[in-house]
Amino acid sequence: MFAPVKDTFLYFAYGSNLLKKRIHINNPSAEFIGIGRLDNHLLDFMKYSDHWRGTSATIVPIQDSHVWGAVWRVQNKDMPSLDWQEGVDTNWYFPKTVDIVILDGETVQCRTYQQTVNPPPRKENELLPEDRLPSSTYLECILKGAEECFLPKEYILKLKKIPHNGQKASPKMIEKLSMILDFIRYSKFWGGPTATPVPTANAHIWGVIWRLHVDNIASLDDQEGVDKDIYYVKHAEIITPYIGKLMCRIYEHTVIPLPRGDNDEIPIECWPSWTYKEVILLGAEEHNLPEYYIENLKNIKHNSEQGCFYMACLLKQYAKANPCECKPTIKILRKPFKLDLKELRTK
Numbered sequence: 001m002f003a004p005v006k007d008t009f010l011y012f013a014y015g016s017n018l019l020k021k022r023i024h025i026n027n028p029s030a031e032f033i034g035i036g037r038l039d040n041h042l043l044d045f046m047k048y049s050d051h052w053r054g055t056s057a058t059i060v061p062i063q064d065s066h067v068w069g070a071v072w073r074v075q076n077k078d079m080p081s082l083d084w085q086e087g088v089d090t091n092w093y094f095p096k097t098v099d100i101v102i103l104d105g106e107t108v109q110c111r112t113y114q115q116t117v118n119p120p121p122r123k124e125n126e127l128l129p130e131d132r133l134p135s136s137t138y139l140e141c142i143l144k145g146a147e148e149c150f151l152p153k154e155y156i157l158k159l160k161k162i163p164h165n166g167q168k169a170s171p172k173m174i175e176k177l178s179m180i181l182d183f184i185r186y187s188k189f190w191g192g193p194t195a196t197p198v199p200t201a202n203a204h205i206w207g208v209i210w211r212l213h214v215d216n217i218a219s220l221d222d223q224e225g226v227d228k229d230i231y232y233v234k235h236a237e238i239i240t241p242y243i244g245k246l247m248c249r250i251y252e253h254t255v256i257p258l259p260r261g262d263n264d265e266i267p268i269e270c271w272p273s274w275t276y277k278e279v280i281l282l283g284a285e286e287h288n289l290p291e292y293y294i295e296n297l298k299n300i301k302h303n304s305e306q307g308c309f310y311m312a313c314l315l316k317q318y319a320k321a322n323p324c325e326c327k328p329t330i331k332i333l334r335k336p337f338k339l340d341l342k343e344l345r346t347k
Helices: 020-026 076-085 136-148 153-160 171-176 214-223 274-286 291-298 309-321 341-346
Strands: 008-013 031-049 054-075 093-102 107-115 179-187 192-199 231-240 244-253
Touching (some): 008 031, 008 076, 008 093, 020 076, 020 136, 031 107, 054 076, 054 136, 136 153, 192 244, 192 274, 274 291
Parallel strands (some): 008 107
Antiparallel strands (some): 008 054, 031 054, 031 093, 054 107, 179 192, 231 244
16 A cells, blocks of 8 residues: 555645645645654644644654654645645745654655744643644644544544634635636526536636626626625636636635535535536537546536426437537436435435
8 A cells, every 4th residue: 555656655744634625625636545653753833824824733853752644645746736835935844755654563755844944842742832823723624634534542632632823714815726616506497506616726617708798797697696696796817728818707606615626526415417517518518628627527426407497408409409419318307316315425
């Protein structure tokens, strides 16, 4: 499991990247291998992060102390994004190679990160000073990751004793992130949740730019349910392959789905209807969006609903005229297949 694999490296995470959803935001190729122990180091907190609204974690060389963490296998192509996340270019952390003790007693070499400024020395059981407390959000992220990775119970108990400063992470950072296509809020018209962009670092969405007359803004807002508080209007900078950057009007759900990594599956309760997914696919193929992106769209699971009868019939008619572009179900069911979400969640 820990044996070397071509074009990959092992990464030892001890802070927020213990959590799968967190590490996958910036490093989608990360694969959990197991847990490990870094000997003669102490988990500490030093530099204040405006993003987290508290200090962030670091490791400090201290004899007879140890830090538990997760060992991830990451593709080499993701190393720059991992360095970027850890602020290597801004002199926030520096990478170093460490020997990690795994459960069978053997050691493996892993890449990890240490802050460029060491905190004043303290004993392992000595409380953190008030000016070096992490935020509640950051500490919660570490704790969830520790439990998710099944770190030793004694170590998790130590983490739970770390005090926080009562602050929540800053929402301002959300504007600096990229976007991922996600689905939320059930639509009776479509028979399932509808699409929305969600701020996610190092992700992107392909789409189409339309030029509309200003007289159509009201009808477009009405279609997107702005007055019903379903979507809200925002302006985003769109990068085009031909004419540079354009500022465009887009619509985003007023309710944001839970964060997920670029390669994480969409939760069952957020699967769109078959009809809605097919309409998106038809548009993507009609406008020649990149093949890899269309494949990603095809891999999105649907809930088998047909949506409103009118849309299902229109799609059926389109499929007859364009058999190569659309693969409708053989028969439109009078009573579409229903997912037992409660049972599936239990499983």
